[in-house]
Each structure stands twice: as C-alpha cells, then as structure tokens.
Amino acid sequence: MYSNIVKFIHDLYKTEEFVPLHAPCFVGNEKKYLNECIDSTFVSSVGKFVDRFEEDMARYCGAKKAVVCVNGTNALHMALMLVGVEENDEVLTQALTFIATCNAISYIGACPVFLDVDRTTMGLSPQAVKEWLGKNSEIRGNSCYNKNTGRRIKACIPMHTFGHPVKIDELAEICRENYIELVEDAAESIGSLYKGQHTGTFGRIGAISFNGNKTITTGGGGMMLFQDEELGKLAKYLTTQAKVPHRWEFVHDRIGYNYRMPNINAALGCAQLENLDRFVQNKRETAALYKDFFSSIPEIEFWEEPENCYSNYWLNVVLLKDKAAQQRFLEYTNDHGIMTRPVWELMNKLPMFCHYETDKLTNTQWFAERVVNIPSSVRL
Incomplete structure (x- = not known):
C-alpha cells in the first residue's frame, strides 16, 4: 500500500526526486x-x-x-x-x-x-x-x-x-x-x-x-x-x-x-x-486527485473541505486509523523521498503552556494521533 502511495505522489509531481511538503511557485512578475x-x-x-x-x-x-x-x-x-x-x-x-x-x-x-x-x-x-x-x-x-x-x-x-x-x-x-x-x-x-x-x-x-x-x-x-x-x-x-x-x-x-x-x-x-486564484484552483485540483486516489484505500481517509467552505487546501491531510498507523506512514514516506509530517505538537503539551486551562480536548487528541500532511505544492 505505502509503495503505491509513494509512486502516486512521485507521478503526481512528475519527479523521482524528493517531494517537499510545500514549495513556493514563481511564474509571474x-x-x-x-x-x-x-x-x-x-x-x-x-x-x-x-x-x-x-x-x-x-x-x-x-x-x-x-x-x-x-x-x-x-x-x-x-x-x-x-x-x-x-x-x-x-x-x-x-x-x-x-x-x-x-x-x-x-x-x-x-x-x-x-x-x-x-x-x-x-x-x-x-x-x-x-x-x-x-x-x-x-x-x-x-x-x-x-x-x-x-x-x-x-x-x-x-x-x-x-x-x-x-x-x-x-x-x-x-x-x-x-x-x-x-x-x-x-x-x-x-x-x-x-x-x-x-x-x-x-x-x-x-x-x-x-x-x-x-x-x-x-x-x-x-x-x-x-x-x-x-x-x-x-x-x-x-x-x-x-x-x-x-x-x-x-x-x-x-x-x-x-x-x-x-x-x-x-x-x-x-x-x-496576481496568480493567487490560479494557485488555489491548481491546489484544489490536486486535492481532487488525492481524494480519488485515496478513495480506494479504506485504511486511509482523505480530508475534504468542510460544509459551506471553499478551501485553499494549503496543506492536504490524510487521516490514519490510529497512532501506530500514523507513525508507520510517516516513516515509510519520509524514507522514500516524500516529505510528510504529523500535526504540530499540541500546545497544551509544550512546557511553556502545559499549566494553562483546557477542556477535555477530545477531538484535538483524536486528530493528533491520526493527521498526516502530504505534499501540497502548486503543480507546474
């Protein structure tokens, strides 16, 4: 499964080289x-x-x-x-x-x-x-x-x-x-x-x-x-x-x-x-390709824009089944030339902020154990 994902992303960005998470695009003035x-x-x-x-x-x-x-x-x-x-x-x-x-x-x-x-x-x-x-x-x-x-x-x-x-x-x-x-x-x-x-x-x-x-x-x-x-x-x-x-x-x-x-x-x-609308449209097209690809992989869910939203899909997201699956995905993709990353360390777990008040953060913790960002650059 992971090898197919790596191949798809390399093909998507038309390169066998390292694929970064998000690179700038300069095509205008x-x-x-x-x-x-x-x-x-x-x-x-x-x-x-x-x-x-x-x-x-x-x-x-x-x-x-x-x-x-x-x-x-x-x-x-x-x-x-x-x-x-x-x-x-x-x-x-x-x-x-x-x-x-x-x-x-x-x-x-x-x-x-x-x-x-x-x-x-x-x-x-x-x-x-x-x-x-x-x-x-x-x-x-x-x-x-x-x-x-x-x-x-x-x-x-x-x-x-x-x-x-x-x-x-x-x-x-x-x-x-x-x-x-x-x-x-x-x-x-x-x-x-x-x-x-x-x-x-x-x-x-x-x-x-x-x-x-x-x-x-x-x-x-x-x-x-x-x-x-x-x-x-x-x-x-x-x-x-x-x-x-x-x-x-x-x-x-x-x-x-x-x-x-x-x-x-x-x-x-x-x-x-001047090219922002073009970039967003390109990123939305990339998201649609990801959605179609991951629809055939039941173990992984591609995150789509919420209701009433038109999203720029700055960073595309997939959700893994649990923390162990998340870590396996991160290790394999980064070992094979695809930059992926988990969500940021939760703020309430950092030493500077761990003493501040929280609610139960149920959904927050759920996402932290499952979210992986995948390459999301504008495709030239």
Missing part, C-alpha cells in the same frame, strides 16, 4: 517587480509596492483596510494589542495550532485557554467554546471573567487549520454575546472562503502569513485585515514606530513597533497575488 524595486532604491519599508500590496489585498479579501507587517506572528501580536488584550488577560484558542498563535498571546503576558476543535473543521469548536463559557465564565458589566482564575477573558483566536475555515460566524456570535473580541488566525487560509466571505474578515482583525511555505509568499511577511478603517490606520501607525508624520522631524508620541514589511518583500507579494 516576481523578477520584474523585484528589479523595479531595486532600480527605485526603495527597498526598505517605504515604496509603491507596500501601498499597492495593501490596497490589492484589501480589495481581494473584501476588507476595508489591510496593513502589512514582518510576519504572521507580528500580525497576531499587534492584533491582540489593538483589541485591548493586556497582561494577565485570557485568550480562548485551540491547542491544535502552530505555536505562533500562542507565542503572540505570550508576548503580551496574556494566558491562553485551550478548547477543543470540531471533528468537521479541525478548527476551534463553537460548541466547545459555548459549553466552557457556560460553566466557567461570568459577565461583569461589559466584560467576561473566568470564575476559576478571576482573570478577564478578553479575546478569542480561532485558527483556520491547514486553510479550512472554522464555523466562524457561530464563533463571532458567541464572542459578541460574551463581550469577547474575535481575532482570526487566518495565517494559512489566504484564498479560502466561508459562506462566500474571505477568512480573516469576520473578526475584529484577521492575521495572514506570507511565509515561504504559504500559498503565496513574500519570503517572510504578514498582514492584518480590518473592517474598521480607523483601527487599521492606528495599526499602520503603531507598526511603523509610531512616528508623527513630518517631512524632516523625527517625533514619536507612543511606543511603536518596527513591524514594517520592506518594499522588496511587498514587490514579491504583488506578483504572487
């Missing part, structure tokens, strides 16, 4: 725009490509404003500060996520609370959030508090796992009812839609990543999406060192952050964005 950027000498944080990338991304995603920054982790950090998360506040999130989600919470000195994911989405479960809040929280004035710890529950960060949208409208409603700010970790879901609306635009702020392994890349880089234009302007100001605009004077009236994306990275992003 990348070199042209990079040369323009270099010729202009504006290669740092000021330049036409920064403005253009923000405007083009806001238009593409249906946001009122977009603000670029150094990476997706910075975007989450800034987003949490902008919605008012402070030291010792609590932030509801999922244990099945990349560590950037929790690192951003920790930068502020806030505390994650890890709640279960849905079996249908792999993302934060509205039902789990609702049940946990019902048992453990109380409303005081216009704030939500954890009855066990006494801490304010200020924000909620769902993550659209592997590009598949969570039930974000249900989470948004729960957050509104409980005076909790919703920040979307849309790092992996550029090009994904939930009920026809782009991920990252349901919450107060959405954070996107353009790391080298994402569907489109700026090398490194991130972005915040806003439906509140004034909040977006404040984000732009704070991420550019909080400098008061002036032609020659350098005056700063708040603590700012050097989270600026260089123009040279934004030039790459502009070219990548």
Whole structure:
C-alpha cells in the first residue's frame, strides 16, 4: 500500500526526486517587480509596492483596510494589542495550532485557554467554546471573567487549520454575546472562503502569513485585515514606530513597533497575488486527485473541505486509523523521498503552556494521533 502511495505522489509531481511538503511557485512578475524595486532604491519599508500590496489585498479579501507587517506572528501580536488584550488577560484558542498563535498571546503576558476543535473543521469548536463559557465564565458589566482564575477573558483566536475555515460566524456570535473580541488566525487560509466571505474578515482583525511555505509568499511577511478603517490606520501607525508624520522631524508620541514589511518583500507579494486564484484552483485540483486516489484505500481517509467552505487546501491531510498507523506512514514516506509530517505538537503539551486551562480536548487528541500532511505544492 505505502509503495503505491509513494509512486502516486512521485507521478503526481512528475519527479523521482524528493517531494517537499510545500514549495513556493514563481511564474509571474516576481523578477520584474523585484528589479523595479531595486532600480527605485526603495527597498526598505517605504515604496509603491507596500501601498499597492495593501490596497490589492484589501480589495481581494473584501476588507476595508489591510496593513502589512514582518510576519504572521507580528500580525497576531499587534492584533491582540489593538483589541485591548493586556497582561494577565485570557485568550480562548485551540491547542491544535502552530505555536505562533500562542507565542503572540505570550508576548503580551496574556494566558491562553485551550478548547477543543470540531471533528468537521479541525478548527476551534463553537460548541466547545459555548459549553466552557457556560460553566466557567461570568459577565461583569461589559466584560467576561473566568470564575476559576478571576482573570478577564478578553479575546478569542480561532485558527483556520491547514486553510479550512472554522464555523466562524457561530464563533463571532458567541464572542459578541460574551463581550469577547474575535481575532482570526487566518495565517494559512489566504484564498479560502466561508459562506462566500474571505477568512480573516469576520473578526475584529484577521492575521495572514506570507511565509515561504504559504500559498503565496513574500519570503517572510504578514498582514492584518480590518473592517474598521480607523483601527487599521492606528495599526499602520503603531507598526511603523509610531512616528508623527513630518517631512524632516523625527517625533514619536507612543511606543511603536518596527513591524514594517520592506518594499522588496511587498514587490514579491504583488506578483504572487496576481496568480493567487490560479494557485488555489491548481491546489484544489490536486486535492481532487488525492481524494480519488485515496478513495480506494479504506485504511486511509482523505480530508475534504468542510460544509459551506471553499478551501485553499494549503496543506492536504490524510487521516490514519490510529497512532501506530500514523507513525508507520510517516516513516515509510519520509524514507522514500516524500516529505510528510504529523500535526504540530499540541500546545497544551509544550512546557511553556502545559499549566494553562483546557477542556477535555477530545477531538484535538483524536486528530493528533491520526493527521498526516502530504505534499501540497502548486503543480507546474
């Protein structure tokens, strides 16, 4: 069985060489725009490509404003500060996520609370959030508090796992009812839609990543999406060192952050964005081929996009029967030139976060023992 899988993936990517999990694809105006950027000498944080990338991304995603920054982790950090998360506040999130989600919470000195994911989405479960809040929280004035710890529950960060949208409208409603700010970790879901609306635009702020392994890349880089234009302007100001605009004077009236994306990275992003729809369509076609192939292997289930979703299939997923089968699959494929990986180590099991509150995490643990990511690059 495993040898047939290896052969299929090698044939799919038309190579006998090593097949990576996700490699960037440069087939458009990348070199042209990079040369323009270099010729202009504006290669740092000021330049036409920064403005253009923000405007083009806001238009593409249906946001009122977009603000670029150094990476997706910075975007989450800034987003949490902008919605008012402070030291010792609590932030509801999922244990099945990349560590950037929790690192951003920790930068502020806030505390994650890890709640279960849905079996249908792999993302934060509205039902789990609702049940946990019902048992453990109380409303005081216009704030939500954890009855066990006494801490304010200020924000909620769902993550659209592997590009598949969570039930974000249900989470948004729960957050509104409980005076909790919703920040979307849309790092992996550029090009994904939930009920026809782009991920990252349901919450107060959405954070996107353009790391080298994402569907489109700026090398490194991130972005915040806003439906509140004034909040977006404040984000732009704070991420550019909080400098008061002036032609020659350098005056700063708040603590700012050097989270600026260089123009040279934004030039790459502009070219990548021009091909985003093509990339997503190609990745969806790859997913369809995987689905057809794995349908004949009863021991392995191919993960499909959830209901009401249009997924970018950033990383394709197969589910194995148990932990032992997962490990056998990982060992064989990696030994035979196919890069595969399990889901990230669960956040509540890491030494930095193991003492924070959780629910039972039943579905979370189920996925951790079965998920394997398989090669998902755009096929040229």
